[in-house]
Amino acid sequence: MELYRLTAHEAYEKLKKRxxxxxxxAQSVIKHIEDVEQSIGAYIHLDFDAALKQADDVDRHIDEGxxxxxxxxxxxxxxxxxxxxxxxxxxxxxxxxxxxxxYDATVVRRLKExxxxxxxxxxxxxxxxxxxxxxxxxxxxxxxxDTDRVPGGSSGGSAxxxxxxxxxxxxxxxxxxxxxxxxxxxxVVGMKPTYGAVSRYGLVAFASSLDQIGPLTKDVKDCAxxxxxxxxxxxxxxxxxxxxxxxxxxALIDDVxxxxxxxxxxxxxxxxxxxxxxxxxxxxxLFKEMGADYEETSLPYTDHALSAYYLIASAEASSNxxxxxxxxxxxxxAQYDDMIDMYKKTRSEGFGSEVKxxxxxxxxxLSSGYYDAYYLKALKVRTLITRDFQRAFEKYDVLVVxxxxxxxxxxxxxxxxxxxxxxxxxxxxxxxxxxxxAISIPCGLDGRGLPIGLQIIGKAFDEETILRVAYAFxxxxxxxxxxPSER
Amino acid sequence: MEVQTLIGxxxxxxxxxxxxMFCSCSTEFGAEPNTHCCPICTGMPGVLPMPNKKxxxxxxxxxxxxxxDISEFSKMDRKNYYYPDLPKAYQISQYDxxxxxxxxxDIETEDGPKRIRIRRVHMEEDAGKLLHEGWGNxxxxxxxxxxxxxxxxxxxxxxxxxxxxxxxLDKLKAILQYIEVSDCKMEEGSLRCDVNINARADDKSxxxxxxxxxxxxxxxxxxKAMEYEEKRHxxxxxxxxxxxxxxxxxxxxxxVTVAMRSKEEAHDYRYFPxxxxxxxxxxxxxxxxxRENLPELPDQRYQRFISQYGLPQYDAGILTSSKYLADxxxxxxxxxxxxxxxxxxxxxxxxxxxxxxxxxxxxxxxPPAYLVDLIKYVDDGTISISIAKKVFDEMFANGTDxxxxxxxxxxxxxxxxxxxxxxxxxVIQENAPxxxxxxxxxxxxxxxxxxxxxxxxxxxANPQLLNKLLxxxxx
Numbered sequence: 001m002e003l004y005r006l007t008a009h010e011a012y013e014k015l016k017k018r019x020x021x022x023x024x025x026a027q028s029v030i031k032h033i034e035d036v037e038q039s040i041g042a043y044i045h046l047d048f049d050a051a052l053k054q055a056d057d058v059d060r061h062i063d064e065g066x067x068x069x070x071x072x073x074x075x076x077x078x079x080x081x082x083x084x085x086x087x088x089x090x091x092x093x094x095x096x097x098x099x100x101x102x103y104d105a106t107v108v109r110r111l112k113e114x115x116x117x118x119x120x121x122x123x124x125x126x127x128x129x130x131x132x133x134x135x136x137x138x139x140x141x142x143x144x145x146d147t148d149r150v151p152g153g154s155s156g157g158s159a160x161x162x163x164x165x166x167x168x169x170x171x172x173x174x175x176x177x178x179x180x181x182x183x184x185x186x187x188v189v190g191m192k193p194t195y196g197a198v199s200r201y202g203l204v205a206f207a208s209s210l211d212q213i214g215p216l217t218k219d220v221k222d223c224a225x226x227x228x229x230x231x232x233x234x235x236x237x238x239x240x241x242x243x244x245x246x247x248x249x250x251a252l253i254d255d256v257x258x259x260x261x262x263x264x265x266x267x268x269x270x271x272x273x274x275x276x277x278x279x280x281x282x283x284x285x286l287f288k289e290m291g292a293d294y295e296e297t298s299l300p301y302t303d304h305a306l307s308a309y310y311l312i313a314s315a316e317a318s319s320n321x322x323x324x325x326x327x328x329x330x331x332x333x334a335q336y337d338d339m340i341d342m343y344k345k346t347r348s349e350g351f352g353s354e355v356k357x358x359x360x361x362x363x364x365x366l367s368s369g370y371y372d373a374y375y376l377k378a379l380k381v382r383t384l385i386t387r388d389f390q391r392a393f394e395k396y397d398v399l400v401v402x403x404x405x406x407x408x409x410x411x412x413x414x415x416x417x418x419x420x421x422x423x424x425x426x427x428x429x430x431x432x433x434x435x436x437x438a439i440s441i442p443c444g445l446d447g448r449g450l451p452i453g454l455q456i457i458g459k460a461f462d463e464e465t466i467l468r469v470a471y472a473f474x475x476x477x478x479x480x481x482x483x484p485s486e487r
Numbered sequence: 488m489e490v491q492t493l494i495g496x497x498x499x500x501x502x503x504x505x506x507x508m509f510c511s512c513s514t515e516f517g518a519e520p521n522t523h524c525c526p527i528c529t530g531m532p533g534v535l536p537m538p539n540k541k542x543x544x545x546x547x548x549x550x551x552x553x554x555x556d557i558s559e560f561s562k563m564d565r566k567n568y569y570y571p572d573l574p575k576a577y578q579i580s581q582y583d584x585x586x587x588x589x590x591x592x593d594i595e596t597e598d599g600p601k602r603i604r605i606r607r608v609h610m611e612e613d614a615g616k617l618l619h620e621g622w623g624n625x626x627x628x629x630x631x632x633x634x635x636x637x638x639x640x641x642x643x644x645x646x647x648x649x650x651x652x653x654x655x656l657d658k659l660k661a662i663l664q665y666i667e668v669s670d671c672k673m674e675e676g677s678l679r680c681d682v683n684i685n686a687r688a689d690d691k692s693x694x695x696x697x698x699x700x701x702x703x704x705x706x707x708x709x710x711k712a713m714e715y716e717e718k719r720h721x722x723x724x725x726x727x728x729x730x731x732x733x734x735x736x737x738x739x740x741x742x743v744t745v746a747m748r749s750k751e752e753a754h755d756y757r758y759f760p761x762x763x764x765x766x767x768x769x770x771x772x773x774x775x776x777x778r779e780n781l782p783e784l785p786d787q788r789y790q791r792f793i794s795q796y797g798l799p800q801y802d803a804g805i806l807t808s809s810k811y812l813a814d815x816x817x818x819x820x821x822x823x824x825x826x827x828x829x830x831x832x833x834x835x836x837x838x839x840x841x842x843x844x845x846x847x848x849x850x851x852x853x854p855p856a857y858l859v860d861l862i863k864y865v866d867d868g869t870i871s872i873s874i875a876k877k878v879f880d881e882m883f884a885n886g887t888d889x890x891x892x893x894x895x896x897x898x899x900x901x902x903x904x905x906x907x908x909x910x911x912x913x914v915i916q917e918n919a920p921x922x923x924x925x926x927x928x929x930x931x932x933x934x935x936x937x938x939x940x941x942x943x944x945x946x947x948a949n950p951q952l953l954n955k956l957l958x959x960x961x962x
Contacts, residue, residue: 105533201533208763236537238535239762239764318567319759322569324532328530366757367755367757
């Protein structure tokens, strides 16, 4: 088998046993990228020379008798909203097209410390606002399963790169589903950890109280390994939680006996595609066969989650994106009359329409006279949704629901209809609102041969149970082995 | 109609922490532009604020010294607005849950003591500074100050005259200096004040709309601006001409206030809770330990100066109005025991010299031991009091040791009878008409003759001895 086809843990084992060199791994992936990237378009920035140099450093390190740290020598890639020292970090926006950060995001630093080989930066919806990666100012990323379709978003580049074997794993960010929904649409594993488990330092903020970085991987074991590398308290992020984090790979046991699964009915209602429902229901039946118990339950406030999400996320975004004003870095309009005119033209020209739509929505929601009716009410709904989950987790170990209401949709299909696009996140946003961890794993293909995602939601900081349940499912199903190239 | 002026103040004080509020950059004043900044305080994409515990401690200390309640639970909020000196386009501040609420400061007024209520004290970060001069149509921005921790102290409108507001500001500055949380250097911008002022009929039947004044960069300017506005509001009220709620700027050069364009003040700050920071939860025990470790405050020191040193109230008031002056006094008292003499020097020559040079008590150019030495030289008759004033001027100008000045310039007082008699005889010989006048009963002539003798000795003659010997010789 070609090396690029391996999972991260398989490649790492071969490297450790010196069956392959880091250079060979990098060369294999690079060669494959050269073959497929033209039709996928996952990357915004690629630097093969830099990657090969990092790989050679790892080989030298091994030759000198050192052990490679876990994930070391594996070619990987980063969503382009995480700062990389000396490499442009654009957020797929004209606004930051030339912005080169003088610092690494904490997650990037942690991966570099483990000697992972960074291939480049991945395409995304502009400032992570979107569910199809179509709002990128630079390019459209195609779904490797059907290049007429979107990869999902906003971490569409991250998901497509893993699905097309253009990286052993990638990092994405998830504000309302931006890791899980593209993972679902591209048939890979994607996890949003508990809010506060992974440092946000260096992640260009979209909605600070919802954003969380997580892995997109080829299987559940890879997910646990990457999680091990990126979680942990960071003094540079006041919202990162100081606690002891376990070795997540030790949670990977093929056993769900006695696990109590809640199945909230609100996630199976109107708007959820029948094929998706049936695949998820089949998965739940399988869990039962494997010894888990399940029960239908209710999270009554779920119906309000999407509205609350779009108010809270947009309000925070309207403030977070204020700094892109043409004064200090990034884009500045070429012609302007005075300071106010510079602000107006810079921001009008530098941002795309979806970003502007959310800035306007958020500004409105925070404005005096409207704050109570919109932002404050959304915060109250947030509390109610959080309580719904807390009550459910008094009874259940995990909740199992679909990740995305549909499989991958056609490029352009929803771009002109924001409301329809926003509905793509209906099953994922409640999790962000409550700050909980959740994973999306492949659970089958629809009639068109497009992947369907199963979402497993856990208690705060209980990624271990999620991974255990996901691992058990994966161990007893063939879905994670299905590849777009084999259709 | 009896008219009352109502003044409320908003004072911003920079906290004297070594590093900024949310990053480890230095807060030092006066560095080359943009040398004390980093990705965090310049608001680069992806960075996050890292709270400075010392800043919270200082703010709690200030709240306690101003007799406030300290909130065990408070939070930071974002105040959103666009200006190039504000790198993130929002200022991290506190909105509805400030750290400290409901305090007071007691001041002295013409009508006796008065209590000024403090509505709240909250924490926020400072902005950078725009540099307009010397760049043509462009302005440059310096972010050295961006992110320096501030407290904003908001009073109730309890001051009824600019003088009361001035007394409040003096007292506030003293308190903040005593607890060592702020340098309070207005010239460096570490203390700034906004004023809210209006006039109201005593029977509350009519009132003018409140004027906000910003850009007051010295206490003197603040008081002058208030005096100007007080007059404007009183006249408006008496003429039944209601003023409009507006923001005005003090033009120091022309000594007038000018209305700012409404565009400049039309802000909707869209406050909301800062999601990058967790709420501030303070233990009762933490607050208690800060309270117990508060240093002596101006009022307590005032009482102690009266009881311990037997100083008059007036002296104690002036000396304790500045921590540096009070410290200086007490350092003198460790090596000298006549409190009133030290007080006279400090309140007289020292403060006069400081005022003339536009300096603060922290700028006294010589150590307390020098002042005590000078006083002792007068006490033991080495120099006369008038020579001492000259020596003082020299000490103030150059920070020199008084002993060295006296020695170098040969200023030691002449108390030798023989030497003085020689001088007196010369004076009598050379001023026969005056001597005749004296003998004819014109006692004033004695003064002239003493003056002549002083002139001959270059002021060094021991005045008491000179008088005694001259009278003896004349008679």
